[in-house]
Amino acid sequence: MTGTVVETRGLTRRFGDKTAVDHVDLRIAPGEIYGFLGPNGSGKTTLMRMMTGLLTPSEGSATVLGTDLPGNAEPLKQAIGYMTQNFSHYRDLTVRENLGFVGNIYGVPRRDLSARIDELLVTYDLVGQADQRVGGMSGGQRQKMALAAAVLHRPKLLFLDEPTSAVDPETRRNFWEQLFDLVDEGASIIVSTHFMDEAERCHRIAILERGVKRIDGAPPALMRDLPAQVVEVTGRDMRGAKARLDPAPEVLSTAQIGARLRVLLRPDLDRPEAVVRTILGAREDVSAEQVDPNLEDVFVAATTPELAA
Numbered sequence: 639m640t641g642t643v644v645e646t647r648g649l650t651r652r653f654g655d656k657t658a659v660d661h662v663d664l665r666i667a668p669g670e671i672y673g674f675l676g677p678n679g680s681g682k683t684t685l686m687r688m689m690t691g692l693l694t695p696s697e698g699s700a701t702v703l704g705t706d707l708p709g710n711a712e713p714l715k716q717a718i719g720y721m722t723q724n725f726s727h728y729r730d731l732t733v734r735e736n737l738g739f740v741g742n743i744y745g746v747p748r749r750d751l752s753a754r755i756d757e758l759l760v761t762y763d764l765v766g767q768a769d770q771r772v773g774g775m776s777g778g779q780r781q782k783m784a785l786a787a788a789v790l791h792r793p794k795l796l797f798l799d800e801p802t803s804a805v806d807p808e809t810r811r812n813f814w815e816q817l818f819d820l821v822d823e824g825a826s827i828i829v830s831t832h833f834m835d836e837a838e839r840c841h842r843i844a845i846l847e848r849g850v851k852r853i854d855g856a857p858p859a860l861m862r863d864l865p866a867q868v869v870e871v872t873g874r875d876m877r878g879a880k881a882r883l884d885p886a887p888e889v890l891s892t893a894q895i896g897a898r899l900r901v902l903l904r905p906d907l908d909r910p911e912a913v914v915r916t917i918l919g920a921r922e923d924v925s926a927e928q929v930d931p932n933l934e935d936v937f938v939a940a941t942t943p944e945l946a947a
């Protein structure tokens with residue numbers, strides 16, 4: 639294996655007039671958790687489906703674990719695992735039966751399958767649910783089972799499409815512990831999300847918007863290299879403050895987050911917090927402070943036309 643598990647070259651998919659994925663170039667290294675971060679409809683699922691060989695690109699190509707796509711995707715089937723966005727297992731079967739079914743599809747030998755299922759039930763904390771019908775389990779339990787099913791045949795590359803969209807933060811944290819364990823065991827993982835905290839856990843991310851890759855890199859580097867300065871404003875009447883800041887030429891964008899206003903300003907300004915105070919006028923009830931960029935700022939900057947390259 640070279641230093642790349644996935645390479646895409648101008649990968650594009652159109653549905654009628656709509657371009658769901660638009661000339662995306664990516665390189666994903668082995669042992670990485672690589673995140674696709676983007677809002678609904680930004681093309682994350684379509685991009686993943688093309689990488690798994692399930693969907694033919696309209697244009698462009700990819701090499702996934704040495705297999706060239708478009709082309710014969712058969713060799714990929716055994717090498718990848720895919721956890722789809724919608725739960726795709728049998729609700730009328732038990733956890734053990736579902737895992738057995740998946741094992742048979744992958745041709746796991748009978749003599750190994752039951753031991754492998756027992757091992758997965760322990761790893762994913764499903765021993766108590768082993769003989770329970772999946773339809774009666776919680777969203778978090780179903781998700782754990784879907785992950786167990788995706789890794790049953792020990793794939794080298796795992797695709798997870800918004801795997802934690804329906805679970806509470808604690809379940810999400812545990813789920814991520816398991817992803818790091820899988821990476822320690824040698825897997826590479828591609829995961830899509832619209833949660834910033836999840837994106838921040840990835841080794842590298844690509845931010846997608848309307849099918850276009852706006853930026854990619856390691857989250858700390860993306861935050862460090864943000865082409866903007868960030869000022870946080872707190873006080874009363876944040877909507878009024880936003881209305882005054884938005885038209886100012888020094889201001890690139892504003893976003894209200896609860897009782898705070900997050901303001902991105904041009905990178906060349908001295909004392910951006912003073913600039914914000916001047917724009918807002920002498921208001922005693924408002925404070926403005928320069929803060930370090932976070933991933934949300936990176937996302938906003940990457941999807942702001944004046945800032946995006």
Ligand SMILES: Nc1ncnc2c1ncn2[C@@H]1O[C@H](COP(=O)(O)OP(=O)(O)OP(=O)(O)O)[C@@H](O)[C@H]1O
Pocket residue numbers: 653656657658676677678679680681682683684685723
């Ligand atoms: N089979 C299809 N036929 C027509 N349009 C499609 C099809 N699949 C996806 N699209 C469109 O392509 C765009 C990208 O969809 P996609 O599901 O890839 O986005 P996503 O980022 O995964 O969104 P979400 O977060 O909602 O899952 C959307 O506008 C969607 O409506």
